[in-house]
Amino acid sequence: MRKFLRNPAVIHPLSYGMFMQSKTISDILNDAFDQHTSCHLADSIKHLTIQVRGEDKLYKFDGFGPMCRETRLGDEFEDFNLNPNLPVVVTTAKADGGRGGRGGGRGRGRGGGKKMFPADMCRLIAGQRPKFISADDKVQLIRASAEAAPIRQAKIQEIVENEELFDSDMLSAFGIQVDKKAMDAQGLVLPMPNIIANGGDAVELKKSKEDCNGTWDINTFNRAASAKIWGRIVLGNDVRDRRTWEDFCKMFVTVGKRLGVDISEVPVMDIKIKNGFEYDAIVSEYESRGQSVGSLPFVLVCVPDYGNDYEIVKTISELNNGILTQMVKARNVNRPDEAMLKNLWYKLNTKLGGENWRIDVPLPDFPVPIMIVGVSISYPEPKSTDPSLVGFVGSTAQGGTQYVNTVVHQDPRLAIIHYKTFKAALRFLIGQFINENNGAKPEKIIFYRGGASEDATQAILKNELADGIRKALMEIDDTYKPGITFICSIRGSKQKYFCKDEKDMNGIGQNIPAGTVVAGYGNGVPESYSFHLASQAACGTVNPTFYQVIHDDNEIEIQNCSEMTYALSLATMRSNRATSECAPVRLASLVAERARAHWNGSKTIENEGPSQRPCPLCENMPKMRNYFINHERRIKVRGKFQESTFFI
Template identity: 25%
Template sequence: MVQEITTLTLRPSEGKAGRPIKVRANFFEVTSLPNQNIHHYDVRIDPILKNDKVNRKIWEALEVLEADNIFKGIKIIYDGRANAFAPKALPLGPTSLKTFEVNLGDSRNPEKSTFRVAIKHVNEINLEELARFLRGEGASTNNVLTSVMVLDVLIRHMPASLVDYTAFGRSFFIPQDKRPLPNGVETWQGYYQSARPTPGKMMLNVDVSASVFYQPGPLPDLIVKILGKRSLDELRGGLRDRDIKIIERTIKGLRLKVTHRGEQRRDYGIQRLTITPADKTMFTTEDGQEYTVAGFFQKQYNKRLAFPFLPCVVVRKDVFLPMEVCNILPGQRFRQKLNEAQTAEMIKFTCTKPHIRANKIKQGIQLLQYQANPYLQAFSVKVKPEMAIIKARVLPPPTISYHPASQEPVFAPQGGVWSLRGKKACTAASLTSWSIVNFTHQMPITVIQRFVRELCQTFSDIGMNVINRTPDIISADPQGNIERTLKEAWLKAGNQAKAQPQLIFCVMPHRGTPLYAEVKRVSDTVIGVPSQCLQSKHVSEAKKQLCANVALKVNMKLGGQNVKLAPNQIPFIAQRPTIVFGADVSHPAPGDFSRPSIAALVASMDVNAVRYASSIRIQANRTEVIADLGNMVKDMLKVFYHTCGQKPERILFYRDGISEGQFSESMNNEVNAIKAACLALDPTYNPTLTFIIVQKRHHARFFPIDQRDTEKSGNCLPGTVVDTDVVHPFEFDFYLQSHSGLQGTSRPTHYHVLKDENNFTPDALAELSYRMCYTYGRCTRAISMVTAPYYAHLLAARARFHRRNENWSDGATTESMDSEGQIASFSAVKPDLQKVMYYM
């Protein structure tokens, strides 16, 4: 095998470490690929539509129209956009281009139902190139990518064409299997399918998926649910401006049908709402008469509005519809961020035990009927109907270390979980100068004092030195000036202890975002001291377990270290000065194209790789590549040098949040930026770099076969690693399930090595990555991915709160600001905090 087949790192060999086992994977082998060339056609529909469903209707109408002339029984697959593929050439004539006129037969709007469709032959695809790629003998060329795309379009063609199913991307959803969620939406179950190249063969990855849709039906019913009311009667007093904004933001763009025009039930898209109700919204008819919308409907349709107090829907310029004549059409996807209640219900619906998920996938395979699919038959494609049984290995757990004064300071946790009882933090901080802010009116001071006594005892139990056990408690208004309150708390802490303030505790009345966000903005960017927020109900209960969790967080925020791996467990990091980076980019909620994205970087600052410094950059909306990575890396390398007294000789970089399509962009930009940053510090400084992409957003799932390889939740054991059968044909990647599943089916993390100058063996990298999952500072269990990128994810989430004058209460966007104004509205974290893990 020669390196020319990829610019990324080749898999050095197959891993051997751990106990070999067999697992089922939700991959289905493609046992036969097309033996003929595939013909690729470019499809252009005029006028251009962005609606795949309508495009497919136009295509189906064309197939009927030209059944005897062009198509002649040839089974053609179409992706709903611009590509069609045929197992035989179509007779398009000498220019290989033909234009057709298609009418969808809408008598109400004939000018909008006639389309011109141009079909042009663009390529003939020979699948031998794909076969060479799968064998590791050829590169992933455009021809190979198109061959994989043919299979993707082929398996999606029938589900996407069926009236009962609603297709989005690689998934299709079934309205019969749904559950209502709060605030007018519902979740539908569906199936995801994707063609995946693996060593020596193509596989189909099939999984259960779920998506959220608007509940169809009368628009007023939806409004009641959006606002969380019991009935429309609660709105008879009229809607507040804030309510109208919330409704408008939620329903903008939705398609609806009107009910007041008999057979002429036209479809419309919602543009906005009027700020006045139907009985006060005025408009002028073509003959110059002025009416309210309610008055016009009374005169024109003899319809007296039942809900004249609701605003009107604007569907076109000067076209106002009362809400009660509008019905939301089914099958419209909800693309906004789910609220807390919706998320909780969604998790209940999607959280299924491994054996139930495996059975649902089998049902999906029966539904998809690969064996009886006439399109697959026309392309000579056959698929095994059983899940692939593949090789896996279970890595042994690492030995983790607490302070020598602990009971059993060094031990190997079993099942990915252990107890903090009798354990002391490796490095425990001292707590001298702190204060408490009580934002809960009904919380008596005595209850807080009791909690503080319990908390101080827990701090001592884990080895922390608590010098001041009676911090000042300030009562404050959660609606008041939070910045002034926290500055007062900071002064009280300093004055009481005659020392630099270290920590501010806040007792919160609820889990709401606005107060929490403002506390974090002020503590992180104005005062520069760590804060610890606690809900009042937890303070009043003062449970030992909660106090232990808080103690772990506080110790890290003050610069302590809770748990570590012995040097012999992490030889790569311990033998020579090594820095471990974790990076992530967080984007605003779906549909928000105004707020910026946030790039977060953390870097280890000690020989155990458990204490991290951090750096944040605010960048343009939905920019995936980290724009200023070079300067961020330089900052971290300087801090490492000042902390450890030496330059790192090796860099281990874990990058979260990059999809396969962005690998080359990440290589060209981010890997080069890291190398350039080192040279910029010193022209002779060139540490060896290993750059790994960490992916959680994929659909690979593994199901244990033998009871010995199963934990009590029914999932694979922590430490299950897969680096054969369902991985890349020849690049260096592997799946690692490092955590113990609490509920549902565990998702393994996919690690893909883009660059490796440290010459890792598959065993060395998988074991190191797995062991680092045991060093997450704020709980006593192995987590699902390496800690460094997980910390970067927490850091990026925290940075969202550093925006000045953000209105968290109704999620209002700030679209009036330009991109530079948006970025400038974020405050920087105080330099001293960047050296400790304040975001824990």
């Protein structure tokens, strides 16, 4: 039933990206059409460009409308050879009225004031990236790109030597010479930091050639949480049957107990509902009885594989009612395995206040308090009026641990983080640090700025450090001047590194070993240094993350900085392996993504919620466009969630 996505999308053999083919939307829908597939397809091609037969201009896809036969478009389906049993395509273009209809011309009909066209007449423009990729297609993409590093290097060399792409004579005419040999670089493999788990014991690391290094196994958590009572809810009908759900929950409890969690085998709440809107009714029903779902340590929620139930449930839980939830998709319930269940518990134990493992992070040896801050931005769709959401996390305990979080919205037209955004976030983060450290302020702050690009470092240095952080701190307290280290994390760096000697190749991908760092200086920012860090192994060719230290009051040595960053890449607590970027950046990205889910969920509740009674969220949200007043209510979680990593 997922065939429709593989038909319009193909994997490009050089870039290993997924791109859309030129195909009519009706052909895609005809392959497999039902409610799930149409919703999934709509998510995949949202705001992509389409060409309409008989129209001179191009349009942006916005969604599917009613069936063609239910609109005036269906009156002429025989003349245009249209299928009346397919939904019409709604575009982002406003309707101009047309011949007695709201859709305008051929696009008239029930489109909410937007132009609509029959699916038979709409064709996707080739070469566009899908907005959403299903789990199965991600697996397909990963398998296609999982080439061993030497094979990938040979393909790159073949491209470089292709005279059709790099015509030596033409380049010489312009005085340009291209060295087609790979550059030599000297790398250093950093030592793996100590990992403590199993109630305080050191963890043995995987080092064999078969097992990708940068991973580890634990028997029990370093500090397991307690969840003696809990609840469970199933949404929709995607789970195979009741027995399947029961068996999954038994396995879930068994794995949790094995990891040391104190959890009862039988939940105190066991409910099956149709969708996310009924979830709000259940929560209200419990409150009317004098009970609170939020008083449970957590609720295990199974959501359908497709749709917006995840966003609705997270919005109702975390914005309105303070309910801690752990989500699992129906496909994982139908096909459970222990690795997946362990990953669920890695997340849940951290949410409940436990400690999966402890990483010895080699912070700079300063005799004053240090805080690590991660920053990342979630941008809206192009031309959208939704705000940009900036996620912040900050450590409050020794060793760069115990993160608190906050999200601040700003104008979507800004490409950098505004100083007022920094001011709001730093006021909260520093206040939490003071509360957790007996009134002591952080004297050294290390910023990791995610989502940067290599050509934006000068603008970030000027606008976010000098005109942003410094100005914000001065307005908070003009006597407070902590030492600042500002590091840009660039995950999409174009450089790749390959082992020159076969004996250095590591793992099934024959990559450079996990923990390999290659250092450099400058890169367009005076008095700065940088390094590429391959913090994780990979089945295919590993892509190192580029870190550029663009400002450093604290004079951290490059060796110390790279070792600290490598250790932090093991500290996200989401899985027993290093991540491609360090924990502060990854956590900031996750909290920004969760805020985007809250934003989308609140809009869905406003627009599609039950008509018989207003939703609590809707009552508190006037439908006014004021970026600095009303948007706050769409993303502000309950206070207890700001003091934890509830979003991992």
